[in-house]
Amino acid sequence: MKKENIIKSYDMAKEMYKGIGVDTEEVIKKLNDIPISIHCWQGDDVSGFENSEGDLTGGIQSTGNYMGKARTPEELRGDLEKAFSLIPGKKRLNLHAIYLETDGEKIERNEIEPKHFKKWVEWAKKNDIGLDFNPTLFSHEYADDGMTLSHPDKKIRDFWIEHVKRCRKISEYFGKELGTPCVNNIWIPDGFKDITVDKLGPRKRLEESLDEILEEKMDPKYHLDAVESKLFGIGSESYVVGSHEFYMGYAMKNKTVLCLDAGHFHPTEVISNKISAISLFVSDILLHVSRPVRWDSDHVIVLDEELQEIAKEIIRNKLLDRVHIGLDFFDASINRIASWSIGTRNMLKALLIALLEPTTTLAEAERGFDFTTRLAMLEELKSYPWQAVWDYFCENNGYPVGLEWLDEVRDYENNVLINRK
Numbered sequence: 563m564k565k566e567n568i569i570k571s572y573d574m575a576k577e578m579y580k581g582i583g584v585d586t587e588e589v590i591k592k593l594n595d596i597p598i599s600i601h602c603w604q605g606d607d608v609s610g611f612e613n614s615e616g617d618l619t620g621g622i623q624s625t626g627n628y629m630g631k632a633r634t635p636e637e638l639r640g641d642l643e644k645a646f647s648l649i650p651g652k653k654r655l656n657l658h659a660i661y662l663e664t665d666g667e668k669i670e671r672n673e674i675e676p677k678h679f680k681k682w683v684e685w686a687k688k689n690d691i692g693l694d695f696n697p698t699l700f701s702h703e704y705a706d707d708g709m710t711l712s713h714p715d716k717k718i719r720d721f722w723i724e725h726v727k728r729c730r731k732i733s734e735y736f737g738k739e740l741g742t743p744c745v746n747n748i749w750i751p752d753g754f755k756d757i758t759v760d761k762l763g764p765r766k767r768l769e770e771s772l773d774e775i776l777e778e779k780m781d782p783k784y785h786l787d788a789v790e791s792k793l794f795g796i797g798s799e800s801y802v803v804g805s806h807e808f809y810m811g812y813a814m815k816n817k818t819v820l821c822l823d824a825g826h827f828h829p830t831e832v833i834s835n836k837i838s839a840i841s842l843f844v845s846d847i848l849l850h851v852s853r854p855v856r857w858d859s860d861h862v863i864v865l866d867e868e869l870q871e872i873a874k875e876i877i878r879n880k881l882l883d884r885v886h887i888g889l890d891f892f893d894a895s896i897n898r899i900a901s902w903s904i905g906t907r908n909m910l911k912a913l914l915i916a917l918l919e920p921t922t923t924l925a926e927a928e929r930g931f932d933f934t935t936r937l938a939m940l941e942e943l944k945s946y947p948w949q950a951v952w953d954y955f956c957e958n959n960g961y962p963v964g965l966e967w968l969d970e971v972r973d974y975e976n977n978v979l980i981n982r983k
């Protein structure tokens with residue numbers, strides 16, 4: 563699209579939004595400042611570098627066989643740099659413990675240290691981004707029973723407790739090095755496929771394990787603990803130890819961050835409607851923005867109603883400083899860099915639409931029980947020219963406008979990814 567046309571369309575949009583009391587210049591500034599934590603694991607189908615040939619376990623799956631998956635940390639960082647060049651705004655990188663670098667040495671999960679992530683920190687500094695982190699309690703022989711922190715065998719529990727404790731140290735190291743707190747999110751796959759007799763026992767053990775892990779207090783300037791629930795996984799259809807009620811209770815009692823993954827609830831249940839309620843009882847919320855489709859919780863996010871509702875709940879309730887926006891999807895059936903670009907740009911578009919809403923006017927109508935105005939405005943806003951503001955935002959910040967980013971992905975595919983056999 564020609565620059566002059568982008569500016570012309572933007573000027574018209576600016577006038578229209580001004581007419582409903584919205585300052586698009588202010589909105590653009592705000593959007594540029596919202597950090598989105600982009601997950602590294604889309605780039606290599608959650609393989610990591612500990613044992614990249616091993617199976618992905620834990621009841622999650624990355625289906626598809628698109629060419630060009632990253633096989634080394636260098637390739638993954640290169641792909642991320644490409645993706646970051648297509649995505650406007652402030653970015654963070656969300657790493658998993660299996661993305662460690664050990665120069666070929668076998669390091670067990672209960673032995674990992676900050677030094678194994680030194681290159682990621684150097685890369686983050688170079689790219690001026692913050693890092694987030696996740697212990698990896700799957701794709702390992704000690705998770706083969708489908709139980710980790712709630713395992714009946716103390717030896718296995720202790721192994722994983724030590725792993726998560728070490729991850730907290732790595733998270734703290736990231737926070738200190740990069741000057742922005744690292745959110746260390748604990749997700750475990752523990753559960754049972756079929757009718758479960760003792761549902762309390764594993765939950766008691768999980769609570770005890772978490773208590774032990776969190777015993778050492780850490781400065782929130784550098785590190786934040788988050789816990790993530792799930793309704794079911796593949797092979798844990800009947801019972802998941804770390805359910806929503808379990809972690810909501812745990813987070814409130816122990817003052818941790820609560821992670822809401824959009825794909826971890828009943829099919830008609832949405833996380834957008836949970837944000838305001840939970841914000842009253844926990845200080846911080848971590849989002850794993852994802853898209854559930856049937857049994858899969860991790861499809862690439864599209865600009866659907868729920869994504870827009872999630873963004874609106876954050877913006878309307880002024881929760882930007884307490885809601886950490888992280889993404890969690892992985893699709894191996896499409897170009898992985900395109901997946902990052904589609905999903906993250908959609909997250910930003912949803913936030914932009916929310917920022918362009920004349921919320922005060924709408925809320926006033928609602929408070930006055932004028933539901934006619936509320937519905938009329940909400941519907942009219944759907945066809946307001948937010949896209950012209952989006953194009954201008956991209957162009958002005960030096961990022962591709964419209965589908966231009968796809969040409970860049972194709973070039974990268976033809977020049978770089980093609981060489982990965």
Ligand SMILES: C[C@H](O)[C@H](O)[C@@H](O)C(=O)CO
Pocket residue numbers: 603608622696749790792823850859890
């Ligand atoms: C790889 C992630 O840790 C994982 O997706 C987790 O966050 C999850 O959502 C599991 O379903």
Ligand SMILES: [Mn+2]
Pocket residue numbers: 749790823850890
């Ligand atoms: Mn998740």
